[in-house]
Amino acid sequence: MGSVSEQTESSRARISARIGSIAESATLAVDAKAKSLKAQGRPVVGFGAGEPDFPTPDYIVEAAAAATHDPANHRYSPAGGLVDLKKAIVAKTRRDSGYEIEPANVLITNGGKQAVYNTFATLLDPGDEVILPTPYWTTYPEAIRLAGGVPVEVFAGADQGYLVTVEQLEAARTGKTKVLLFCSPSNPTGAVYPPEQVEAIGRWALQHGIWVVTDEIYEHLTYDDATAPSMPVVVPELADTCVVLNGVAKTYAMTGWRVGWMIGPTDVIKAATNLQSHATSNVANVSQRAAIAALEGDLSAVDEMKVAFDRRRKLIVEMLNAIEGVHCPVPQGAFYAYPSVEGVLGKTIRGRTPQTSAELAELILDEVEVACVPGEAFGPSGYLRFSYALGDEDLKEGIGRIQALLGEAR
Known part of the structure; x- marks a missing residue:
């Protein structure tokens, strides 16, 4: 025994x-x-x-190489990100989306995945439901469940061009619904919601007091006449209940550099920064310096x-x-x-x-x-x-x- x-x-x-x-x-x-x-x-x-x-484009790599020689980058920096990078994101967001934000609305994360995790961990209590248009990126439901949330799948197949409708979203809404996850252009389908549908979905969320988490990581990768407007720009009243996720990985071929960010109301960003201060502290400073070069450069x-x-x-x-x-x-x-x-x-x-x-x-x-x-x-x-x-x-x-x-x- x-x-x-x-x-x-x-x-x-x-x-x-x-x-x-x-x-x-x-x-x-x-x-x-x-x-x-x-x-x-x-x-x-x-x-x-x-x-x-x-x-990764040469000018970004060269900025990173130079950053390695600056002793300031050898030390801890603020958990929420370098001020210079936050300012670059403010300028980039204005330039690319027409969305006016402040540095206090930004948290720099270790890639887009940490932005996803931080967001759901900050917004959800156990039992809160997240409406998840399906097909979805494989990480979304796992991050939701880790935060104690319940993913509610709303499926749109090839016959719908993989685009869910407001009617489908409304049918999935319950008294426990707190968040809608929105991703356009989409991973895994490549579908892009037209501006009028972005607005209709945003206004539906606003009407019912539902938070929107919108992933804009593929914002620059659109083809033909497609555009990918940012939801809080199309529906400005949504800004106080919206978190925008983004990063440099896809646009600048920087998947291995691990720099993403959250944009949201200051109370959400402060809470998520507190979480990150215990989870990982700051993103690697050299990577942040590389991201500054990426965002301040042109899009050629x-x-x-x-x-x-x-x-x-x-x-x-x-x-x-x-x-x-x-x-x-x-x-x-x-x-x-x-x-x-x-x-x-x-x-x-x-x-x-x-x-x-x-x-x-x-x-x-x-x-x-x-x-x-x-x-x-x-x-x-x-x-x-x-x-x-x-x-x-x-x-x-x-x-x-x-x-x-x-x-x-x-």
Whole structure:
């Protein structure tokens, strides 16, 4: 018979229920598996991670290199971020969105993910509901649950262009609804809400006293005639119950630099800063200096990347829609294609009959060594996400392999 301490230990879970319930990031898991296979010499083409294949522009790297020689950057700095970066975000937000804010409305975070986590941890009490338009970015529901909130999925499929309606949102609203998560341009679908729909959704939230958390990380990546107006600009009265999330990762090819931010009412920002002061303290100062250079520079490097993304967007949609049983709406933003593959499921391919998009993604990786993320990571099964932020030749090769494989479906 063990000691009392041993019995007590054995009767307790080793991992807390709160943390044990968190699912691994599916997009990062797929990317890690693809990179692992590549390291083994396998000819894997990875469409998993939402990461531009371009290097960070030289002028940003040079600013960071210079910052490493300044001893001020070798020390702790304010948990909420460097004053110079907050001022740069104020100016950038005015320039790009027409949204007037002050430095006190800004918190600098360790990437966009910490901005998401901080926001929900600050706004939610246990049991508060968050309406989550679906398909959603895989991190949103996990951050909501970590904060004690309840994600309420509202699904819009390919037939709706992945855009939820006010009527759908109203049907999901209850007395426990506190927040609406809004993301346009969207990860994972690339859908972009037209300005009139942004306004209608914002006014619905305002009417019912619902907070809006709007993720604008892909604001500059729009195509054709699409625009992505900031909701608190379209509905100015919403500013006191709105948090804007953003960062340098996608626009400036700076995913590894880990700089994001929250913009919100001063009481929310102060509370979130208090949280961050205990969680991580300040974002790395060299990264913050690099972000200042990015935001104070022009958008020419971004425009060059957009030309490549637009070319790849058109190519991937054309190639995917050429596959029988696959339907891919044309994305108007970000760098993702999100085809429905429901017409392929249930068919036999090389002796296997995938019934879900997860099973289909596994078959594609096993048989033709192409990595993509199944719809289960973003909501219902029946879809695959492809990031076209990779080289043109890799894109053609990868989708070409999938065309050949799914062409065998019977």
